[in-house]
Amino acid sequence: MASASDRPASRHRDGGRAQWHSPAMTRRIRRRYLGDRLFRAAGLAALTAAGLFLLLLVGNIAWQARTGFFQTELRLEVAIPADVAAGETPGSPGFGAAVDAYPWRSVALSALRERFGADSRGDLASLRGLISRGGAAVALRAAVRDDPTLIGRRATLWLPASEPADQWAKDRDAATALSERQVGWLESFAAAGDLKTHFNGRFFATGNSRDPALAGIGGAVIGSFLTLLVTLAVAFPIGVFTAIYLEEFAPQNRITDFIEVNINNLAAVPSIVFGLLGLQVFLNTFGMPRSAPVVGGLTLALMTLPTIIISGRAALKAVPNSIRDAALGLGASRTQVVLHHVLPAAMPGMLTGTIIGMAQALGETAPLLMIGMVAFIVEVPASFTEAATVLPVQIYMWAELPEAAYRAKTAAGISVLLIFLISMNALAVYLRNRFETK
Amino acid sequence: MTAETTKQPTPAAPAPAPSDLSTAADRPDVKMSARDVHVHYGDTHAIKGVTMNVNAREVTALIGPSGCGKSTFLRCFNRMNDTVASARVDGEILLDTQDIHAPEIDVVQLRARVGMVFQKPNPFPKSIYDNVAYGPRIHGLVRNRADLDEVVETSLQKAGLWDEVSDRLEVPGTSLSGGQQQRLCIARAIAVNPEVILMDEPCSALDPIATARIEELIEDLRQRYAIVVVTHSMQQAARISQRTAFFHLGHLVEYGETGALFTSPQQEKTKDYITGRYG
Structure with a gap:
């Protein structure tokens, strides 16, 4: 037993008794410990890498989104003209229409002219570049609708700044498209305390807009909500009943096997294929409205069904057979056993699977592009048949726009989508714990 | 009770029992009877022509080595084999005077009349109360909550569990100990007031103390019900049963009064098995 190499042979000669304290054994133990440590270190490294990537992703989005939730406004003393709604009583439909139709942008422009006394054509263009095109009109309109007594008087109002002015206010050192003149004016606003950047609540209430000051995620949130409602209402009952039938009642034969295989295959079909199907069936054949949440919901329901069926069957399979036997042995019918x-x-398992499927549907863009949910929608949808867009499509559309403000809005939209996804997954975990029988 | 011993020739050539062909149809003390029962699982011939009677107010023990078909045979009595897709049962099984495979017999009702207790305690993941109340509820055996309360209480009392759980009927049945769970399952089975109780190795997952309690309980229950018990333990069969049937490879080798079967087995195979020479 001089060397390690003849150890196996000698063990046989010893009648198989192991040499627990030999140097070879000690070396083997050391190697095993080393192996254990390496294996654990590899796992930890993988976990760290995954965590870092996640942190990078979320951190990057949050950093880019930080300005997307804020909007700069300028305080101006505005003379509201007396002829805004001549001859209309405040509160009447005609009054509202007249207020809406009034050219408010020129009112805002004259307020700026008054403040800075600029007169030349170039100066006017520069002044116009300070305030948001649509935003100023929206703010003035809302102020007058809220308080009709302002008509014919002077009022001090906060008006949304234009996109370049907003960018300048958020980061004064960055390169800007503004002229020196314009920067000078903005600095005078700031010095007088008439410039503020505040949390943009409107972002969550409005639909899309060409004016970054007005563009909001609200329309997409409602669109997503309506779409998912349709998806849930269609996919959940169909999925659950399919799973129950296949798992509890279907005879074991070729047809059942064939259906099973195909459901599993459907889960792997690219989502755009479901979009094409939705386009052909729902829009072309049934003539349902384009871009509507009901069509989007049905299309996504087709996509989500396999997920729900598969997770539902797994959940049913996990129920111990002894429970079925116990109930059958007491004289419960098959249906009673199941119900x-x-x-x-x-x-719990079925709900978890369903929510995961819904989260997938919430993040899905491709099939919705096919059925026209990529349209430019300004109005917040109020019903299942109105044109709407959804969160990921809205993000996709903003990501294509060149203005820096839309870059921030894209990130802000992604944050909203992520918050929705996290809440849905949290709900899945909560439901699982809540309904899990002890 | 006369010591009637069903003798059978060698397993290779099964034949109907010669000595006793009277069935539940013409003998009031016979609760259930099986006549030439065969069970097939796919290509496997699990039970090969078994004929025997189960007497009322007696415990009948089914013994035999693992895989001999005694559990399969037990499950014929309440048609639990129906739930196995590949199983096929041939032959005649009578409950009192009626063939349980007759078309007018509702299998759901049959299982209420012939209750079952399983090897592994399998209470529902619901409260103790709901476990016992489940059977009466689905069969509409009670009219109101007070009736139901009473059924639950008497069933738990008969199962010897009432004193231990009367103050916590709302806790999940699965939180009880193994022996208590098995008594809960027995209480659940007797809550629907069955005529026969089938028990498939009811003590094999329990410790000796819990086993002793269940055995006492079986002795009590015998006063009211016909009981068929599958057991691996010959001592248990000897302690609790009045009649014992020895199964081997799907054949009923010997069936007779428990005392006689253990002291003077008629068949060589039975003798070998109970003396521990094989099995």
Whole structure:
């Protein structure tokens, strides 16, 4: 037993007794410990890498989104002309229409002219570049609608700044498209305390707009909500009943196997294919409205169904057979067994699968492009058949626009989408714990 | 009770039991009877022509080595084999005077009349109360909550569990100990007031103390029900049963009064098995 190399042979000669304290054994133990440490270190390294990537992603989006939730406004003393709604009583429909139709942008422009006394054509263009095109009109309109007594008087109002002015206010050192003149004016606003950057609540209430000061995610949020509602209402019952039938009632034969294989395959079909299907079936054949949440919801329901069926079947399979036997042995019918015992026990798993499927649907863009949900929608949708867009499509559309403000809005939209996804997953975890029977 | 011993020739050539062909149809003390029962699982011939009676107010023990078909045979009595897609049961099984495979027999009702307790305690993941109340509820055996309360209480009392759980009927049945769970399952089975109780190795997952309690309980229950128990333990069969049937490879080798079967087995195979020479 001089060297390690003849150890196996000698073990046989010893009648198989192991040499627990030999140097070779000690070396083997050391190697094993080293192996253990390396294996654990590899796992930890992978976890760290995954964590870092996640942090990078979320950090990057949050950093870019930080300005997207804020909007700069300028305080101006505005003379509201007396002829805004001549002859209309405040509160009447005619009054509202007249206020809406009034050229408010020129009112805002004259307020600026008054403040800085600029007269030349170039000066006017520069002044116009300070305030948001649509935003100023929206702010003035809202002020007059709220308080009709302002008509014919002077009022001090906050008006949204234009996109370049907004960018300048958020980061004064960055390169700017503004002229020195314009920067000078903005500095005078700031010095007088008439410039502020505040949290942009309107971002969550409005639809898309060509004016970054007005563009909001609200329309897309409502569109996503309506779409997912349709998806849930269609996919959940169909998915659950399919899973129950296949798992609890279907005879074991070729047809069942064939259906099973195809459901599993459907789960792997690229989502754009479902979009094409939706386009052909719902829009072309059934003539349903283009861009509508009901069509988007149905299309996404087709996409989500396999996920729900597969997770539902897994949840049903996980219910121990002893429970079924117990109920059958007491004289419960097959349906009673399923409704009273199997389904309650499988519900947490089914709900988890459904919510994961819904989260997938929430983040889906491709099939919705096919059915026209990529349209430019200003109005917040109020029903299932109105044109709408959804969160990921809105993000996609903003990401294509060149203005810096839209870059921030893109990131802000992504943050909103991520918050939705995290809340849905949290809900899945909560439901699983809530319904899990002890 | 006369010591009637069903003798059978060698397993290779099964034949109907010669000595006793009277069935539940013409003998009031016979609760259930099986006549030439065969069970196939796919290509496997699991039970090969078994004929035997189960007497009322007696415990009948089914013993035999693992895989001999005693559990399969037990599951014929309440048609639990129906739930196995590949299983096929041939032959005649009578409950009192009626064939349980007759078309007018509702299998759901049959299982209420012939209750079952399983090897592994399998309470529903619901409260103790709901476990016991489930059977009466689905069969509409009670009219109101007070009736139901009473059924739950008497069932738990008969199962010897009432004193231990009367103050916590709302806790999940699965939180009880193994022995308590098994008594809960027995209470659940007797809550629907069955005529026969089938028990498939009811003590094999329990410790000796819990086993002793279940055995006492079986002795009590015998006063009211016909009981068929599958057991691996010959001592247990000897302690609790009045009649014992020895199964081997799907054949009923010997069936008779428990005392006689253990002291003077008629068949060589039975003798070998109970003396521990094989099995």
